[in-house]
Amino acid sequence: GAVVSQHPSWVICKSGTSVKIECRSLDFQATTMFWYRQFPKQSLMLMATSNEGSKATYEQGVEKDKFLINHASLTLSTLTVTSAHPEDSSFYICSARGTLAGEKTGTQYFGPGTRLTVL
C-alpha cells in the first residue's frame, strides 16, 4: 500500500517552454500533496502544499505564477513549470498524505521524482 507514482521520471526541454509533472496516489486517497525540489548536494526543500479542491499554499520565495499546482482529485496533483529556464533545472519530487486506514502519523509517501533539465 501507499504507492505514489510520478511522471515523467525525466524531461529535457528548451528554455521558454512549459513542463507538466504528474503525481498520483495509486492505492489511497491523498487529501494533501506536497511538492519538493532538490538541488545538487542540498536537502529536499518544500515548494508548496496542495489540498484537493483548493488553491495551493506556496513556501516563501516560490513563485506561484511560475510553478502552477493543480490538485483536482484525491489521487492526482500536477506541477507545471511555466516558461522554464536553465535555473529551473532540478529534481522535483512529490509526496502525498492521505486517509489510509489507521494512518495517524502524518507520514508522507513519496513518488520517485522527476529530473528536469532546461537547455
Add this chain to the structure above:
Amino acid sequence: ILNVEQSPQSLHVQEGDSTNFTCSFPSSNFYALHWYRWETAKSPEALFVMTLNGDEKKKGRISATLNTKEGYSYLYIKGSQPEDSATYLCAPTGANSKLTFGKGITLSVRP
C-alpha cells in the same frame, strides 16, 4: 523548523558492520521526527515516525531513538548488508506537519 543537521554526510562500511547516524534539530516547536530511506532511482521509503521523548522504534535490523529535550535522533543499523546502501533522511515537523529535511546520510555497504 530550520537547521536540521545530519552526520556524518557519508559512510562506507563493510558488510556485517553496525553503524549509526545522528539527526540534530531545534527542540522548540517539535511535533514529530520522521526517518526515510532513499535508494537510488526509487521513492523515499518511510522508516519510522516518532513523537515522544525517549521513543524507540525498530524494524528488522534498523532501530531509532528520539530525544526531544536535547533535539536529536539516532538511527542504528545492526549488521549492515549491501541492500542497506541508501541515503537516510531525517525530517522533524512542527505543529504544521511540514517536513524539514536534512541533507541526508549516504551509506555504502561493501560486500
